[in-house]
Structure formats: C-alpha cells, structure tokens
Amino acid sequence: MVSVKRMLSVCTAGGAVAAIVLGGVAGPQAHASGDDREKRSAEVLRELVPSPDGPGCAAAVGTRGSVVWEAGRGKADLSTGRAITSKTVFDMASNSKQFTADAVLLLAGRHQLALDEPLSDFLDDPPAWTRDVTLGDLMRHTSGIPDYQDLLEAKGVELTDPAGQKEAIEAILASRPEGPPGKRFSYSNSNYVLLAQVVEKVTGKPFPAFLQQEFFTPLRLRMTLSPAVDVPGKAKSYEEKDGAFTLDSSPWKQYGDGSVQTTPGELVRWADNYRTGRIGGTALLTAVTRGAVDVGDVLRQRGVEKGRYGAGILLLPDKGLVHRGDWEGFHSTFKVSPDRNTAVTVACNADSPDNFRAAGQLMDIWSR
DSSP states (O other), X not given: OOOTTTOOOOBOTTSOBOOBOOOGGGOOOOOOTTOOHHHHHHHHHHHHSOOXXXXXXXXXXXXXXXXXXXXXXXXXXXXXXXXXXXXXXXXXXXXXXXXXXXXXXXXXXXXXXXXXXXXXXXXXXXXXXXXXXXHHHHHTTOSOOOOHHHHHHHTTOOTTSOOBHHHHHHHHHTSOOSSOTTSSOOOOHHHHHHHHHHHHHHHOSOHHHHHIIXXXXXXXXXXXXXXXXXXXXXXXXXXXXXXXXXXXXXXXXXXXXXXXXXXXXXXXXXXXXHHHOTTTHHHHHHHHHTTOEEOTTTTGGGTOOOOEEOSSSEEOTTSOEEEEEEETTEEEEEEEOTTSSEEEEEEESSOOTTHHHHHHHHHHHHOO
16 A cells, blocks of 8 residues: 555464465366476475564465465464464555456446546545546546655654544645646555545445445455454564564555455455456456556566556556555565466565565466
8 A cells, every 4th residue: 555655374383384275166276296386386485484483474376266376484473473374364455456446447337437537526525626637547546646645644644643534535635636637657545545435426335345245245255445453364564673573553544545454365366357357347357457557667676677557457568467565564466467367466464575576486386
C-alpha cells in the first residue's frame, strides 16, 4: 500500500523448509519421477530467509488454479515462536489493488459505470478539479492526485495516529492534481481509495462486503478485506534496525489501495481468474490490460526494464503480470506467467528486498 515515492508452508521444528504439494480445490497433482522443482524451490526460500529464527517469508506456486508448491520459513510471531507456514496470513498491501480495479471493471461490464466518466459524478460535493479526472485515470495512476499518505503526514497525522477512509478522502479532495490528469503515470494510493468510494457509491454496499460477495465467496477464496485487524493466523509485522526487530504496525484503516488479508496460496489460486475469466468473463480479462500506460523507470531498480500499468496490475513486455505490495513490515510480490497458467506469490513479514527476485526464480522453476 506504500507509494512509489517510498518504495513502487511448513517449517519443521528444526527450522528446515518443508514443502507441501497441494491441489487446491482441484485435488493433488502428481509430479514426474525425478522432478526436482520442490527441492529447488525450497532452496530459493532458504536463500531468501537465511535464518529460521527471525521474521521470514512464505511462498506459493499455482498452476491453472491449483497450488502445486508452498512453504514457509522464519517466524510469524517472535514473542511466541510461532512459525510461518503455508497457512500464515499476510497483509498483501498493494497487491490488493487488482481486486479494486476488477470491481470497477465488473461494474463497467454491467453498465453501472464507465471508465471515461469523471470522478465528480460519484461525489456528493465534488471540487471543480474532479470533473477533469476520469475513473480510468484513477485506475491507471494517471490522475496526478498526490498520495494521501503524504497529505495526511503533511497535516501532522503520523502512521501511529488513528486515521481511516474518511480522513484520507477529505485530505485528497482538499488537494488537487500535481499535473494535468491523463498525461503521466504517477503511482498514488489516493487513486484506489477513491475507486473503493466509487464502488460503494454505485452499489450502495460497503466495499469489503462487495469484494466478498463478488470475488472471494464465488471463487471460494479464504480472503478478507480487513484494514488494521489481526485476523486469525496472521503474521506479526516487524521492522529491523541494527540487527534487532521491533513490531511495526499502524492503526490506519484505509482500503481500496490495500488491506486484503490472505495467504500466498490463496493469492495464486485467485490468479487463475486471469486465465479463466470466471469472474467478469472475457470482457474483464480484456479490460485488465486495455489502455495500460507506460510506467517509465519505476521498475528498473527491480531488474525490469519496461512495464505498463493496467487495472491494478503491471503488464510486462513478455505479457506476464506482476505487482508488489509494501505496508508496515509486510512485503509481497505477485506474478502471473505470460500464458496465464502459472502464478507465484512471495510474502514476508519484515523488509525483504529480494522477494521480487525470489518470485522470479520460482516462476522460472515452475513455468518451464
């Protein structure tokens, strides 16, 4: 959920990584004799989390909707010694944006809104500048609207102070775009907080309830949109300084830009919707990448030369999909292969700059 300005399972008692081969709802998958993908994947996780005694990461790989490998290493809770396993829940942060974007596309497919409509049409008392910002601008981060995190902090609201959706939207509407809308990619969490507000305005339903009804329940996904809540099985979030770890949490309760709580395994199961279009059909799948905009050098530090931002997801030159999530001490990478058959998620509960690379390594192992 953090802005680009600031960034864009099972463990044995001895701490060794143990992988589970699962079949999700489709049943177990058998691998050919001599298949070393599980062993190689475990090595990727060991390299990512050298010590099993500190915070760590969980990872999962899905093939056509079934989880084929997942594992965890490290501690979900340092105070109790609870290990990270395949059932450990993480805040997926900005990897939640794809659900917000798809909710908007779902409503567009039902002709309840259109991406070229101005934001002002969905606000009770709209500032004049909102007439020039379209829903498509919000979805693709071309609105020019400043990030609400920066706006709140400029008002003296710290990450340790209470702040919710109302406070974020008030700060956003009291600001104005930093450049002409529709001209340039500029990642801002404000865009997706506003899109969640649009969904609530159109449907008359709380945004978390809409996601549950339209996505999570139909796909039998063990997910919830719950900002600033310790859901059952959730890892604690940590910050590292001089080799010591302290809890890193915020009472902020914004949504739309983040706050989906789930496991890596459930997120790779969700990824199969990019192949099947079970929710939204081919119209939604086409709309996910239609009109995607160049993000410039945003991804270069991650080893990706180019990318285009579509509906809450980045489209890579090879047609693969990717997104990162960073909020509190939670960091995640979500990837979908160009043919949409394979998906990878790596999620960590402390800063792990290599989780993006680890996700790429796992994709290489399982998509070939």
